Structure formats: C-alpha cells, structure tokens
Amino acid sequence: MQKNILPREVIIRLPKYLRYLRELALHDKTKVSSGELAEKLGITASQVRRDLGQLGVNGHNGFGYLISEAHRKIAEEVGLYDSQKVAIIGAGNIGHALTSHRMFRGRGFELIGIYDRDPELIGTVINGQQIKDVETLRDIPEPERPGIIVLATSSESAEETARFAASLGIRAILNFCYTDLDLDDVLIENIHIDDSLMMLSYQLNHK
Amino acid sequence: MQKNILPREVIIRLPKYLRYLRELALHDKTKVSSGELAEKLGITASQVRRDLGQLGVNGHNGFGYLISEAHRKIAEEVGLYDSQKVAIIGAGNIGHALTSHRMFRGRGFELIGIYDRDPELIGTVINGQQIKDVETLRDIPEPERPGIIVLATSSESAEETARFAASLGIRAILNFCYTDLDLDDVLIENIHIDDSLMMLSYQLNHK
DNA sequence: TAGATTGTTAATCGATTAACAATC
C-alpha cells in the first residue's frame, strides 16, 4: 500500500506480466528469464528486469525469476487478493454485457450489482442480475460500498452520475462514456471505443 | 494518406481534439486559442500548437485557430469522411452490445454486420441485427469488405479468428479479447477491460 | 499601434536501452 507509485508506463504492463506468467505456469514452467518474458511482451530484457526490480520482484542470479513468486508479488501489488467490490451504473447494452464479464468471476473483482436511474428498467432482471435503483447505493453501509464503479450511462448523465458516485466515497471509475471526466481525488480509466476506432482509422489512412 | 505517421502519443489525442472542437462548435464558437484547447485537454499550449502544426492545421497569428477548419482537417486525417466499413465478429454479450454503438450511426464508421461461428446463433436476430456465418465474409466482394473488424469472440478463438480475418485482407482489428494479438501487417488496438480494472486497482492500492 | 497568439527553437525531462560487473 501507499508506497511509491510506479509510472503509468509500467502500470500498463502489470496486467500483461500477470497474463504471461499465468500462461507459463499453465504450461508447467516454474522459472523464466527476463529475456524470455521480454520476447513475449515485445519489450527488452532490460526493461523487464527494471520493471520487476521496481515492483520488488527479485530474480535469482544466473537462474532467472520464479514464476509463482513473480506472479504472487505482482498480483499482490495490483491488489488482486483483496477482491475489490465493483458496481456497474447504467443498464444499457454495455452495462448489461459487462455483468457477465470474466473479471467478476473470482478473478479479483466482485460485482455487487447493476444500477440505473430509469424507473422502467429498475427491477427488471437480465442476465440473472436485477437492476437496482442507483439511489440505493447510498444505503449500502460504508465498509461494503464498492471502491470502483463501471460507468456505462449515456454521455449526458455521465458527469452527474460520476459526481454522485464520488459523493458516496467511490474513488475509482472505469468510464465507458463518451466524455472526459475530471474529478478531484477520483481515479479514472477511460475505455473510449470511439477513440480506439478512430486511432485505427487514422493508422489505416497513413499506411 | 501514407504521409508521415505521427507518434502514438499524438494519435491518442486526435479523438480528444475532435471531441472538444465539436463541443466548442456546438456552443457557437468559431475560434479557439491553443491555450484554451490546452486547458480542456489537460496539456500545455505548446503541445497543442505542436500537435496541430504536425497535423497541418494552421493557426492565425495573434488570433488563434478556426474551429471548423481545425475540425475538418483532423477529421480528414483520421479518415472520418471515408466511412470505414466495420464487421463485428463474435455475437456474445459484448459483440451484441456494440452493434448499437453510436459510432456506427453516421459517425464515420459503417457496421456491415455481426458474425459468429456458432450454428446455434447464426440466423438469430438480436437488436435488429441478424447474426451471419463468419464464413460468409469470404463471399463479400473485395471492395466491399470491411477494413476493420471488432473482435469479440472467446479468448480461445481470438487468435484463429484474427488470422482468418487477416487472410481475407482485413488490415485492422479492434480487439476485445483477453489475448495479445500480433499479426504481420495488421493494426491492432486492444480494449482490455481486465487490464483497465487492474490498473485502477493498483492505483487504489497505492494512494 | 498595442495586444494577442502563433510557430519554432533550444532546453528539459523521463523512460528506454546497452553494457557489464557481480553472482549463482
């Protein structure tokens, strides 16, 4: 906790390390060298060694890294063992699709529910999830409140909903809305499908 | 086309420029300074001027940038006027949700259909879209084939499906699968929801 | 003209990489 936070460039790579380490473990490997990991990630061995070092993962001289050790340490740093509580707000297409995301099945995150403001939707059940009134988030006692919300409302209500969530003490938002959010003391990660499509389009145009 | 390609850092900002320029235009503004744009984007005025300069958007000395001019030029560079054809492959939750994405309603991309391999799914209609057999992509005559596919299959079939698409001449993939793809001559943009959640979790753990 | 703002140069900053002594 609250140790030195790594630069964003490194944070982006953490899930990829976990992915490859897990894959190697599934293939019954027990150790891996920085060179081997580097090749999988498409980066240099130097960078792998530096990243792992910064994470506090120690290799073994002339030998490499123990896969289980490295995986455990990174998963711990990412907070995967704490099973963050997550609420989805916005029961449109995307919100619904996300309720059955693999991440919410014992992979470090616990989905506590899907919420919306629309009276037409509240109470209906889709995907085995009953849509709840977003206002009922207030009634959840502090310690059980989600730390992360997935924001999948319309772009128009995105900002207001984000503020509402922040007022309840939510400190992190995974934003699927077509809006750039900026709230004090709230971490935001954007998933802008629009932007990604445009980036592909730009690159296609210039190849 | 095929002029000098900008560094990824700049490409990432292009959709944001478009977003803010559009917003300003909706507010009946006609000009904007680099300082004003910079504040909205959360970057420096220097960077805005440099970005726009690299894009071939010329400002006017002592005056600023004409919003319509800047927007048109960037939209052109991104290829928004060419209306790229897009096919979704994988008719699971995510694939379905994406069929009704705003991007496919006259915003520069044209959805030509949603495809799957599962005989159980093929032919069924959801969201007004009939699911087609992925093999029928072959039958589309060259010029009408999509340039971009949205890959939303299971992680297991992701790689095989991506190769299949590449063999049909598809040159760009928006990848929603939990896999890192790497194909020669195919542009990939990843939307890794898992990774984004983990990044939030890491940051929460270290704040 | 005076004021505002661009376009561009040169300085800065920070991440990446190469290289290699230390070590098992």
Next chain:
DNA sequence: TAGATTGTTAATCGATTAACAATC
C-alpha cells in the same frame, strides 16, 4: 569451473515544455 542471467549504471532517445521572435 564455465555458463547463464541478474541488478544497476551510464548513455540514448524522444516527447514535452519554456521561451521568444515573428506576425496579424
């Protein structure tokens, strides 16, 4: 031991920023 591989330093690279002359 010889070979492999780490951990770390110093060099490199490239994006960002500050500064300011040029210009409307």
